[in-house]
Amino acid sequence: MKRILNVILAVLVFTFLSSVSKGQSEIEYEPGTDINVTTGADICADVVTINGTFSGDGTQCNSALPVELSSFSAIVKGDEVELNWQTATEVNNYGFEIERTSPRPSPQGEGGEAGRGWEKIGFVEGHGNSNSPKNYSFEDKSVESGKYSYRLKQIDNNGGFSYSQEVEVKVEAIPTEFALFQNYPNPFNPSTTIKFSLPETGYYSLKIFNTLGEEVAQLINGQLEGGNYRLPFDASKLASGVYIYNLKGNNVNLSMKMTLMK
Incomplete structure (x- = not known):
């Protein structure tokens, strides 16, 4: 027997934010599913896979990511690390948590990853909704000598989040140049x-x-x-x-x- 999904006089939007930076939201309908999307309705996700039948005057769409990050960098400035990043667009962006790994290996980091214990060291408020580039910065003033990795945890106003790629820097006990x-x-x-x-x-x-x-x-x-x-x-x-x-x-x-x- 076919399963029937009727969307009537409403906008049906599926938006899933992955908890890892490379993840995608996905909607997949099993074979035999009959999808009837009426006028004015949308089915949205990063990936929409329909193995059954799609009909009606509604639309399928790929949901845009809440924040498009165009750059993220870390620079050592003496005994501090300066983080800079830029967004190309923002939708429903609450802000960014800044996370850092300790230069000293931990027995078991977050998620069972040995030696990779992430800690929150700060928060920078987002711009909410924006179609123009926005620049952000954060200074980590509590560093000692060693290697550090940083990442951004972007959080939207609904509590969803995603991680940026990591950047790594090395803080020297004695500087190598004036x-x-x-x-x-x-x-x-x-x-x-x-x-x-x-x-x-x-x-x-x-x-x-x-x-x-x-x-x-x-x-x-x-x-x-x-x-x-x-x-x-x-x-x-x-x-x-x-x-x-x-x-x-x-x-x-x-x-x-x-x-x-x-």
Whole structure:
């Protein structure tokens, strides 16, 4: 006996979100099934397989993924990891949970996968619905030396979710090259943080100059060991404007601009 599915004066939409990044939602009807979809009705999923008979004036369609992720990257900045990603389109997007694996192997990770224990380290709110590219970022400030893997757990407003592909970075205990990073926040008022990396021990200075080249502050002037550094800078006694901070020492002379807005 045939099984009959009648869809009358309604929109029947099947949307399944996979719990893994490469999964797809699928509707499959067994042989002998008679599908009668009336005008104004849809049958939707990532994959619709009909082994029986499809009739009526309704439509079949492939359901668009809630979020189309166009890029996802991780960059080591001293003793922090910066994650950046971009979406091409968003539908019903609640947001993204950021997940990370520990550099130290665990006895058994999530899902029974040895040495792959994922942990949630943050959340970034989504834009809901969007047909234009949207950029996101997140800074992981709680890292030590070792290899880290990151992934995004995209969650929609109905509680469904999917995972992005993983990205991996290696955080060195001692940096391999000199680096001076953009202060954060920038612009700022009245305090900000300046980060830099030193691959070797030596004599270094970190000074602040105005646009006339006049020194207005000195944060460091002495011996430092190789490593990653983060220094606070209080500009409460300075006037609003653009300032230049300069790191100078063993084979290094780096400068960056920052803006004080009061």
